Amino acid sequence: MPVALITGASKGLGRALAAALAGRGWDLVVDARSAGPLEEAARELRGAGEGAGRGTAARVVALPGDVADAGHRAALVAAAGGLGGLDLLVNNASVLGAEPLVRLADHPLDGLRAALEVNVVAPLGLIQKALPLLRRSSYSPSYEEVTPRIDSEPFGGGGINGEAYDSHPNTRNARNAGSSDSSPYIGTGGAILNISSDAAVEGYPAWGGYGATKAALDQQSAVLAVEEPGLRVWWVDPGDMRTDLYAAAVPDDDVSGRPLPDTVVPGLLRLLDDGAPSGRYTAAATPGGVSSR
Known part of the structure; x- marks a missing residue:
């Protein structure tokens, strides 16, 4: 069975995605800072896998x-190896750097340093440790044994913003050569999903510190996609969601109208189902909603 490693999986988007993958037959390595909520999530995930x-x-x-912590990252990757390998690495864990945002x-500069450590340095550290397993992954065959591709055209021809599907999102990252007539290169190894934010590309007041870390993660992902053409590397903006992180960022905002994380998961699964080429995507809070950006 395919194996995924998901950070920040005790709640929010990480937990919702982990539950969906467990329901599809995936084995999981999950992480969070608090042991109690993480073990509660793990019990739920094992139950989802039974079905x-x-x-x-x-x-x-x-x-x-x-x-x-480098030792913790090494333990996570070792645990994936103990399950047989690694097919998907999800860098979902994040911190704001200031709560509430300012x-x-x-x-605070110390807060920015902490956010850079968690949001940028830690994902790269995990990727570095995980690359040998991801490169050996027979990702597409192992995944399709559990969940066959939905169709032959990625994303069904359209995106959440009414855009026509671009078969070469982030051209430099998706093509073998970069010439105008190159066909998209889709790796046959594992996949890396880095959770980004629209704050990485938009100038929102008070989101500058957090947004800077996500912009760095985006660029890191783009370079990795070029350097590792045998892998799929996706960096995805899931949009604002009803999560503890968002509530801590903007405590005066009414989050009741924000979508729940599980409404974003179908868009993430669509990347897996369709073997999407490396690139930056925006996931929608609607079934199957995802678009290249």
């Missing part, structure tokens, strides 16, 4: 810890 039609519960290894003139 995947394989006769046994999903194997779920739950390791509490801080992704900023304007750059008042942003």
Whole structure:
């Protein structure tokens, strides 16, 4: 069975995505800073795996810890190896750097350093440790044994913003050569999903520190996609969601109208189902909603 490693999986988008993958028969390595909520999530994930039609519960290894710690990152990757390999790495864990968010003139520099460590340095550290397993992954065949491709044309021909599907999003990242007539290169190894934000590309007051870390993660992802053409590398803006992170960022905002994380998951799964080429995507809070950007 395919194996995924998901950070920040005790709640929010990480937990919702982990539950969806467990329901499809994936084995999981999950992480969070708090042991209690993580073990609760792990019990739920094992239960979701029992309904995947394989006769046994999903194997779920739950390791509490801080992704900023190199020893913890090594333990996560070792746990994936113990499950047989690694097909998908999801860098979902994030911190804001200031709670609530503040304007750059008042942003604590220690908070920015901490956010860079968790949001940028830690994902690269995990990727570096995980690359040998991801390069060996027979990702597409192993995934399709569990969930066949929905169709032959990625994303069904359209995106959430009414845009026509671009078969070469982020051209430099998706093509073998970069000439205008090159066909998209889709890797046959594993996949890396880095959770980004619209704050990485838009100038929102008070989101400068957090947004800077996500912009760095975007650029890191873009370069990785060029350097590792055998892998799929996706950096995805899931939009504002009803999560603890958003509530901590803007405590005065009414989050009741924000979509729940599980409404974004179908867009992420569509990337997997369609073997989408490396690039930046925006996921929608609607079934199957995802567009290149």
